[in-house]
Amino acid sequence: MTKTETSRTVATGAGAHIDARVEEALTRMTLEEKAALTVGRDAWTTVPIERLGIPSIWLSDGPTGLRKALGGADMSVGRNMPATCFPTESALGASWDVDLVRAVAGAIATEAQADGVQVVLGPGVNLKRSPLCGRNFEYFAEDPVLSGELAAAFVAGLQERGVGASVKHLTANESETDRMITDSIVDERVLRELYLRPFEIAIAKAHPWTLMAAYNRLNGIYCAENAHLLRDIVEGEWGYRGIVMSDWFAVNDRAAGIAAGLHLQMPYAPTAASVAAAVREGELAQERLDDIVRALLSFVLKADAARRPDTPVDLDAHHRLARRAAGESAVLLKNEGGLLPLEGEALVEVALLGAFAREPRYQGAGSSQVVPARPVETLHDELVILAGSAGRVTYATGYGEDGAVDTALLREARAVAGEASVAVVVVGLPGSYEEEGTDRAHIDLPPGHTRLVEAVLEVQPRTVVVLVNGSAVALPWAARTPAIVEGWLGGQAGGGAIADVLLGRVNPSGKLAETFPGRLEDAPAYLNFPDDGTGRVPFAEGLFTGYRWYDARRIEPLFPFGHGLSYTTFAYGALTVEQSAAPGPDDGERTVTVSFMVRNTGTRAGREVAQLYVRERQPRLQRPDKELKRFAKVALEPGEETEVRFTLDERDFAVYDPRAGAWVITSLVFDILAGASSRDIRTRESVTLAGVPVQRVPLGRLSPLRDWLAHPATRDRLRPMIGALQRQFFGAEAEPPIDGGGSGDVAQSFVADMPIAKLVMFGALSEEDLARLIALSSAS
C-alpha cells in the first residue's frame, strides 16, 4: 500500500496531520515495535508505543449492543459493562429498514464513545445458508443485497459518530461446527455473487474502518492468511484501504497473514517475534510489513482522534429505540379472520401461555451477549399494562425447563386457554438450542412447546402464537393456527414491542429476511451442512441459497423470503421502466429507472416493504430465477399512495464470470418484478437493455466450435476450416453447422460440440491461427 492510498483512510482535515505523524513514527520504529503493533496487546486492545505517542485503542463486540469487558484481559461472556440490548441482527434484518438499523448502530456508537470503545465488532454479514447455522441470529439475511445494504447502514451509524465498524466474518463462515478448522469449498462465482457481495456493498457504500477475517479456510487456505481473498480481491479489486483484523484466535501463521494482508491479529499471542524473524530472514519483505504498519498507525491515530469520552448517553431513549426496533422487526406471518390486533371482545380475557412470556429469551448466546442496561421487559407485564382496564390477562407456564413436556403444566394451560376469549401462546427456542460455536441439529421447537400449541389449539379456536427465536423454525401446526407473530430475539424491550404489536399500537411491517422451510429436508445445503465429515464444507448448492433454491426446485416454503403481513393492505400500481439516454464515452454506466405506485388500501396507517427482483429471461450462464436488487420501506396513511422509484445499474443485470474474471452481462432481456414478497409479485415489466455491451463468454482452446460459430468476429473465418473437417469425416456433401445452432443432424451437432483445439490436432488450423482467433474474439 502506498502512502497516498493510506491517506484515503484518514478523516479529511485531520488527515494530513495524521499522515505526517504516521510517516514520522514509521521512520523511528524498530522492527520489533512494528511487529508488536500487528498483534493485540490483550483480549481487546492494541499495543501502544508510548515513546512515539502512539496510543492503544479498544475494540468491543457488537452487534446486539456494546459488550465492553470489565478488563482488557477479560474475555468471559456475560461479565461486561451494562449497555442497551437491541434486537439481534436477525430481527433487525426483518425490519428491512436502513434508517432504523442506522439509528440502532448510532445508539450503540454513543454508548461506545461514552465507554471509551473505538471499534465495535460488527455487523455480521454472513448469509443464512442453512437454517441450522447456530449463529444465524447474529446475521441479517439469506440474501446478499439485503445483508449488504443493512450492513452499510450499520457501519454508517457507527462511523458517523466516530466509532469504527468491523464487518465480519470474511468469508464463507456460514456454519459453526469446527469453525476454526473447516474448509469452505466455494466456487469463485458463488463467492462473488453471494458470500462476498455484502462485504463489497458495505465497503463501497460505507467504508468500514475494519473487516474481520473468519476462522475457517476458504478453498484450502485460512481466511486470515488468504492472499487471494485479502490482497487480490479486498485490497486489489475493491480498493479497500482499511484494516483487516483476525477473528479471535483465527491466526495460524502470523507472518503469512501479513504477506496476505491481515493487519491485526487478535487477541494477544506471542507471535510478533515470528514476524520480526521472517523479515530478518528475508521471508517477509520489509516493505510489506511497513505497508501493514502504516495502515495500522493511521487507523489507530484516526480512531484515537475520534474519541468523545464526554458523549452524553440517554439510556431511556435507547430503551425506547430498542422497543421501536423490535416492533418494526416483528413479522406477522399469519392473521386469519383479522384475529389480530386484539381489540374489544378479544381483549376481555387473554390467556397468556408459555414461560417465555415471563422469562423472556431476548438475545443470542456467545460473543454478542450484552448485559442489559435496563430491566428486561416481559410480554406478560407489558400486556397487563397496555390492556389496562380493557382486558384481563391470565397466565400459565405451559412447559418445563428447557422446553420439556410437563403434563401438569400443560393441563393447567389448557384449562386457562379454554376459558379465555383469546389465547396467546409464546413458544420458541431456548438458549441451548441456538448459540455461537454450535450448529443446530434440527429446526424443531422443543417438544414441550409443540405440545403446548397443539393442546391450546384443541380448546381455543382464537389462538395467536408468538415466536421467540433467532432463526427459522419448523411449525407443523401452522395451517391450524389462525395467527402467528414472529417476534425474534427482540432485545431488552422485546416484550413491550410484542405487546405493542398484539394490541395494534404498532402495525407490523417486518418481512422475513430468511425463508421458513416446511421441513428441514427442503432447505438448501441440507445435504452439505455442516460439513462432509472430512472437515470440508462444500457449498454445493452453489448460487441456489435461500429463496433462489426454493424457486429453482419449485418447493413451496412454509413462509417465503420477503413475506410479512400488516393490519392494513397495500395495492401496487403498474410498473414502468425507463432507460437512461445512451451514455457517451465518459458518461459512465447506463441506468434503468423503475417506478410504481404503492397505495394503502386499508383503514390503518402502515408500512410496506416493496421489493424489486430481476430475472434474466435467457441466461447464458446458469442463474437463479430471480434476485433481489432493491427494496424500500414506505409509510402510508389509509388511502395514501406514494411512488417507489429505484435506479438499477449495469451490475444489477450482470453475473460474475470466473473465466473472464469480471462481471458480465450475457443477454439483454430481463423481467423486472416488484411485490410484497419473493412469492407475491404484484407488478412486472420486461426490459431489453439498450446500449449495453453483451459480454460473450471469453473463448479459448477448449471452447466448442458452436461458440466460435456464434461469435460474429470469428464465424466467417472458421466456416471453411470446419467444412473441410466435415467433408473429411462425413463425406463430400456434409455441411458445417450454421452459427452453431442445433440442426437435428448428428454429424453437425458432433462437430459443433468439438473444442476448437481439435481443429489444430487435425491440421485444419495452425496454433498461430488459433491464437489470432482467441485475440479476435476477446477484442470484440
Ligand code: BGC
Ligand atoms: C467471534 C467474533 C467476535 C470475537 C470477539 C469470536 O469468537 O466469532 O464475532 O467478535 O469472538 O468476541
